[in-house]
Amino acid sequence: MLNRYVSKTPKSQQLYRKAEKVLPAGVSYFLRYIEPYPFYTAKAKGSKLIDVDGNEYIDFWLGHTALILGHSPPEVMKEVREQIENGTHYGTAHELEIALAEQIAKMVPSAEMVRFTNSGTEANMYATRLARTYTNRDKIAKFEGGWHGGYDALDIAIKPPLDVPESGGLTSGTLRDTIVLPFNNIEEARRRIKNERLAAITVEPVQGAGGCIPAEREFLKELRELCTENGTLLIFDEVITGFRLAPGGAQQHYGVLPDITVMGKILGGGFPVGAFASRKEIIDHMNPILHERPKFSFHGGTFCANPITMTAGLATLKLLQDGQLLNELNKRGNNLRQKLADIFEKNRVDVQVAGVGSLFHTHFTHEKVKDVRDVFRADRGKLLNYHMHLIMNGVFFLPTRTGALSTAHSENDIEKLLTKAEIFAKKN
Ligand SMILES: Cc1ncc(COP(=O)(O)O)c(C=O)c1O
Structure with missing residues (x-):
């Protein structure tokens, strides 16, 4: 199979030789590396990716699941083209950020006020800081297999071996301040946090990178109760589920409301984005007119609420709102x-097809898959072969990763x- 891949992608192989001299592993995100080298995309339109060798792929990876309307949807591109003529980056307050925040507040049940960032990682980082400020507590908790981006406090216990730090550079203080809980197991979660005073518990209602595993409804409901009982803020990381499972995301789908919602991906309409939303009482701690240090929680950045992103996001959400x-x-x-x-x-192949709504994954095992431990007990070699077989046949999944529909x-x-x-x- 690898020989076939190499014979179909000679230009990508040449590019890889150049790339590995200037980009570690020849890519800007190791996730995108494919063995023995990634194909390099030349263009994309609708449901298709076309690589530099002219191979066409039906794209089920969709830019990390961000492109719910496919690549460059005409309705969104029209608005973006107009906005480009009016400025790509203001660095001042503007009307489009109000419009998109209003649109989010209209669609997402628990969102009253919003702050924009440039990525889901940043949004999780500031949401965590906000929770710490609001509760005046240090420790937080997250779940095994939950992926929230590369922010130190949450880049922990993503994949087995779960007790080995995911990255160098995480300080012992960081590792100590984040408690790891088992996903879809409320009893054990309750036991582990019994003697803790947590600022927040962050959860992906459907674990994406963890294997496309939906939370059980009861689990989320009880997690909500557990947080309320303990004065801990519940943070839903809806970077994948937001504007996908329902117009109001997983919280609408499950009927469970978090205190803070983290968003990204689809919200950017194909452009870089992140955001977090909460009720006024909490998120107003980002307003230094109301809250002086240390009750003030900083957030900001050069490109926050970039007008191109705001335009594309608004056009996208308007199409999804009904x-x-x-x-x-x-x-x-x-x-x-x-x-x-x-x-x-x-065909008598042991597979668990995971996912919910327009998200899906295949795990090669006969056992039920309910968390990342099960995902990694499945036959990962077969999964890789399956995805490479699909790539060779013009159907693109990022090997071993979740697929999505647009x-x-x-x-x-x-x-x-x-x-x-x-x-x-x-x-x-
Ligand atoms: C659930 C979830 N949260 C956060 C992130 C991080 O977002 P970003 O890659 O935009 O920093 C991701 C990215 O895949 C994600 O899937």
Whole structure:
């Protein structure tokens, strides 16, 4: 299979030789590395990526799941083109940031006020700081397998071995101040935080990087109660689920409201973004007119609320707000997961098709997958082969990662995935 990949991607191989001299591992994010080298994308449109060798791929990775309307959707691009003529970056207050914050407050049930950042990582960082300021507590908790970006306090226990730090440079103080809890296991979570005074518990309602594993509804409900009982803020990291599971994200889907919501990806309409939202009483601690140091919690940045991002985000949310496109996408996702499961079952391949709504993943195991430990007990080698087989056949998943649907995917695109999955299932 690797020989076929190499013979189809000679220009990418040449580019990789140049890239590895100036970019560690030849990429700007190791996640995007593919063995023996990544293909380099030349352009993208709708549901398709085209690489520098002219190979076309149906894209189920969708820019880390951000592109719910596909690549460069015409309705959004039109507004962006107009905005470019009016300035790309103001560095002053402007109307578009108000409009997008109002739109978020309208759609996301627990969001009253918003602050914008440039990435989900930053949004989690400032949300954590806000929770610490508001509660006047240091420690926080997160779940095994939860990915919230590279911010020190949350870049812990992402994948097995869970007790080995994910990165160098995390101080012992950081590691001590973050308590790690088991996902989808409220009893054990309750036991582990019994003697702690936590500022916040951060949770992804559907673990994305952790294997596309939805939280159980009861688990989230009880987590909400646990936080309320302990004066701990509940933070939902909705960077993936926001504006995807429902117009109001996972909190609408599950009917459980957090104190702080972290957003990103879809919110940027294809441009870099992050945001966090909360009720006025909490997030007003970012207003130094109301709260002096040390009750004031700083947030800011050169490109925050960039007008291009605000324009693209607003155009995107307006298309998603009535829920019609998302309902349709969720139905197509349910259907796709069912069909994938049927294909593997028919061919007697042990697979758990994970996910919810328009998010999906395949884990090669006969055991139920309910957390990242189960995900890593599954046959990861087979998963890699499956994704490489799909890439070789013009269907792109970032190897071993979650897939997502966009409104740009046609029925033919989905049929092609199913056909190629079946060929793999028959051979395995
Ligand atoms: C749930 C979740 N939170 C936070 C992040 C970090 O966002 P960003 O990559 O924009 O910094 C990600 C990124 O994949 C994510 O999936």
